[in-house]
Amino acid sequence: MAEEVLLMKGNEAIARAAIRYxxxxxxxxxxxxxxEVLETLxxxxxxxxxxxxxxxxxxxxxxxxxxxxxxxxxxRVMTSSSSPGVSLKQEGISYMAGAELPCLIINVMRGGPxxxxxxxxxxDYFQTVKGGGHGDYKLxxxxxxxxxxxxxxxxxxxxxxxxxxxxxxxxxxxxIGQMMEKVVLPDFQPRRTDEEIITQCPWAARGRQxxxxxxxxxxxxxxxxAMEKRNLHLQAKYRQIEAEEVRYETFNTEDADYLFVAFGSxxxxxxxxxxxxxxxxxxxxxxxxxxLWPFPTKAIAALAEQVKGILSVxxxxxxxxxxxxxxxxxxxxxxxxxxIGGIVFTPDEVLQALKHQxxxxxxxxx
Amino acid sequence: MELNEIIQPENxxxxxxxxxxxxxxxxxxxxxxxxxHKLIAEVVEEMGLEEKAIGISPVGCAVFxxxxxxxxxxxxxxGRAPAIATAIxxxxxxxxxxxxxxxxxxxxxxxxxxxxxxxxxxxxxIIFVNNAIYGMTGGQMAPTTLEGMVTSTTPYGRDVQLNGYxxxxxxxxxxLEGTCxxxxxSVHTPAAVRKAKKMLKxxxxxxxxxxxxxxxxxxxxCSSGWKMTPVQANQWxxxxxxxxxxxxxxxxxxxxTTSNK
Numbered sequence: 001m002a003e004e005v006l007l008m009k010g011n012e013a014i015a016r017a018a019i020r021y022x023x024x025x026x027x028x029x030x031x032x033x034x035x036e037v038l039e040t041l042x043x044x045x046x047x048x049x050x051x052x053x054x055x056x057x058x059x060x061x062x063x064x065x066x067x068x069x070x071x072x073x074x075x076r077v078m079t080s081s082s083s084p085g086v087s088l089k090q091e092g093i094s095y096m097a098g099a100e101l102p103c104l105i106i107n108v109m110r111g112g113p114x115x116x117x118x119x120x121x122x123x124d125y126f127q128t129v130k131g132g133g134h135g136d137y138k139l140x141x142x143x144x145x146x147x148x149x150x151x152x153x154x155x156x157x158x159x160x161x162x163x164x165x166x167x168x169x170x171x172x173x174x175x176i177g178q179m180m181e182k183v184v185l186p187d188f189q190p191r192r193t194d195e196e197i198i199t200q201c202p203w204a205a206r207g208r209q210x211x212x213x214x215x216x217x218x219x220x221x222x223x224x225x226a227m228e229k230r231n232l233h234l235q236a237k238y239r240q241i242e243a244e245e246v247r248y249e250t251f252n253t254e255d256a257d258y259l260f261v262a263f264g265s266x267x268x269x270x271x272x273x274x275x276x277x278x279x280x281x282x283x284x285x286x287x288x289x290x291x292l293w294p295f296p297t298k299a300i301a302a303l304a305e306q307v308k309g310i311l312s313v314x315x316x317x318x319x320x321x322x323x324x325x326x327x328x329x330x331x332x333x334x335x336x337x338x339x340i341g342g343i344v345f346t347p348d349e350v351l352q353a354l355k356h357q358x359x360x361x362x363x364x365x366x
Numbered sequence: 367m368e369l370n371e372i373i374q375p376e377n378x379x380x381x382x383x384x385x386x387x388x389x390x391x392x393x394x395x396x397x398x399x400x401x402x403h404k405l406i407a408e409v410v411e412e413m414g415l416e417e418k419a420i421g422i423s424p425v426g427c428a429v430f431x432x433x434x435x436x437x438x439x440x441x442x443x444x445g446r447a448p449a450i451a452t453a454i455x456x457x458x459x460x461x462x463x464x465x466x467x468x469x470x471x472x473x474x475x476x477x478x479x480x481x482x483x484x485x486x487x488x489x490x491x492i493i494f495v496n497n498a499i500y501g502m503t504g505g506q507m508a509p510t511t512l513e514g515m516v517t518s519t520t521p522y523g524r525d526v527q528l529n530g531y532x533x534x535x536x537x538x539x540x541x542l543e544g545t546c547x548x549x550x551x552s553v554h555t556p557a558a559v560r561k562a563k564k565m566l567k568x569x570x571x572x573x574x575x576x577x578x579x580x581x582x583x584x585x586x587x588c589s590s591g592w593k594m595t596p597v598q599a600n601q602w603x604x605x606x607x608x609x610x611x612x613x614x615x616x617x618x619x620x621x622x623t624t625s626n627k
Contacts, residue, residue: 024457025453053456065450066453069454073420092443095443206461214438
């Protein structure tokens with residue numbers, strides 16, 4: 001049978017993919033531009049089909065702590081929100097990273113700071129990859145750039161979260177959340193049985209079975225020596241993720257003289273900018289990080305040996321560009337181009353920025 | 367001679383519940399927490415719920431409740447236990463899920479989570495230890511601190527003009543359609559302990575039967591925070607706490623005494 005191609009919004013794709021992936025629970029609170037996730041789930045009533053629990057919480061704080069509770073019992077649980085709401089969730093995210101609980105968090109970013117705007121933005125990059133909450137921790141961060149990836153990364157996010165017992169976050173933005181595109185949803189798979197959960201998550205607090213010690217889910221350790229050991233364990237896990245889980249995509253980089261680095265919807269715009277540049281005879285390529293953490297440091301470092309300049313193109317005032325510079329280590333010129341506050345750049349604007357900031361500058365310096 | 371040779375079954379009048387382990391408690395002499403922990407262990411054991419019980423410990427003195435009762439536990443962020451319990455019970459409807467929370471945890475930082483979990487009628491038990499003070503952080507004012515009561519952040523006594531009034535949160539919870547049992551107990555005398563245990567058992571039965579949210583408030587002592595001896599603290603409890611937080615059922619839908627439905 002041919003795959004069924006559907007047309008839907010990114011937010012709706014997340015909801016429908018979650019049901020099909022056998023997710024056990026979703027806990028959320030309305031906020032623009034991601035409310036369709038909760039709305040779609042409520043309309044679909046998956047508790048009647050797959051048994052998935054869906055609950056509108058009293059706040060983002062409550063929602064993330066419901067996720068903490070569900071994850072503590074080994075269940076596949078998720079929440080979604082947008083920037084101001086994700087700020088509220090940082091407490092629970094830090095606790096889950098500390099307690100090593102797998103879960104999926106979705107941030108459909110809007111412009112900030114503060115209440116900001118409901119228009120799209122990528123200004124939560126720092127919050128996502130540099131901590132966000134308190135303490136030394138990392139989130140596995142996936143950046144979808146299409147409605148198809150919104151659907152696909154639900155499963156990928158959960159797989160990585162459970163592989164490493166760590167929260168995963170899907171960092172989307174208002175464009176990807178709201179735009180409609182073609183999508184093929186994942187195949188239906190049943191929710192895991194209790195036996196499967198116990199095998200996969202022997203640490204889960206599910207009621208103490210006879211013969212085993214109590215399972216205690218906590219991030220608390222008052223003895224500093226024990227706390228350091230716990231932190232070292234986390235850091236070792238993060239190094240392993242950095243070594244094994246980097247994901248990125250390249251476009252026209254083989255012969256490139258200049259490189260765009262962009263994620264999410266910015267990468268879609270940059271792809272068009274690459275085509276415009278090539279039509280003018282400029283050899284420009286694109287590297288799109290799919291995992292924002294772990295960051296494709298080595299791939300960017302390798303391309304830095306080849307190109308005359310790298311433009312980090314982001315819907316913010318310059319955040320990922322810092323990680324690009326750390327990867328490049330001065331081997332080539334790195335600049336940033338962005339629009340902020342909910343304004344989205346056009347492909348032509350991006351190309352003009354490349355010319356102005358890197359190509360013309362280089363000519364002037366010769 | 368071994369201990370079990372001395373203690374013959376026919377002479378045994380009391381034994382530590384099996385689920386209470388031998389870890390030395392960090393609670394101060396005269397603190398109510400130890401007795402309340404023991405009641406939980408007894409009730410879980412007597413009801414045969416070892417494999418079903420999941421406790422949520424709070425932030426506060428009882429943060430380490432999981433060190434003393436050998437069941438599965440989840441440690442919550444400050445105030446968030448009812449949200450955590452909500453998800454655990456909804457995702458695992460065959461489990462017995464209870465929170466253990468102090469007054470600051472439940473009635474200050476976690477007010478929203480408490481009220482909304484109770485209002486949804488989550489099938490959980492909320493064990494609320496009200497000693498009118500923040501014990502773990504060194505005796506600061508709690509939402510339930512009595513008017514005029516001296517704490518480290520109300521060094522001249524709680525002034526209601528400055529700090530507002532002590533919060534009778536159990537009375538609020540009793541008004542909600544989602545609660546089936548809201549009762550105020552204490553553990554300062556053997557008779558009170560026996561009565562409290564009965565109500566705790568009732569609360570657990572309600573949760574298992576899916577009757578809604580049960581709240582068992584324990585009006586408690588904090589001899590260290592109150593700067594009293596254990597005996598003085600018990601006397602002060604009766605003289606000052608009980609008049610403001612009178613013991614008894616605020617709501618018990620089965621006995622339909624004060625049901626507001």
